[in-house]
Amino acid sequence: PPDVEVLGRSSWTLLHSIAATYPETPSRTQQADLLRFVDLFAKLYPCWVCAEDFQAYAAARVPRVASRDEFGIWLCGAHNEVNRKLGKKEFDCSKWLERWKTGPKD
């Protein structure tokens, strides 16, 4: 199986980059596509423990896809949930777009 840390870093990069380039006012189709993507991503994520917890999180707190900022904040919350679980520092979600709009800095 893939390295859980390498997989995690690259996956968060993909997810937050999708959020940062998601429209500020998405169409109904774009909203439906994003919901399907998150649902399938959570089902197919190739770390089964991670996938189970992410699916449970997305079931308890349904992804908010009505705007770029809503989705970015939702995703930041999902990432912080994993950070808490792993004993990592929580990220200040008011800074998510600044962190991800021009790509990773670390």
Ligand code: FAD
């Ligand atoms: P990462 O957590 O990968 O973060 C990368 C960068 O994102 C950070 O350097 C920071 O700049 C930024 N960042 C951090 N927090 C946020 C935030 N809240 N919002 C926006 N940006 C942020 N690993 C496990 O061991 N067990 C699990 O159950 C698990 N579940 C996961 C579920 C998912 C859906 C994903 C994508 C990953 C999961 N991982 C899990 C991997 C884990 O989250 C980390 O990716 C991995 O431990 C590497 O951590 P890192 O310290 O390099 O930074």
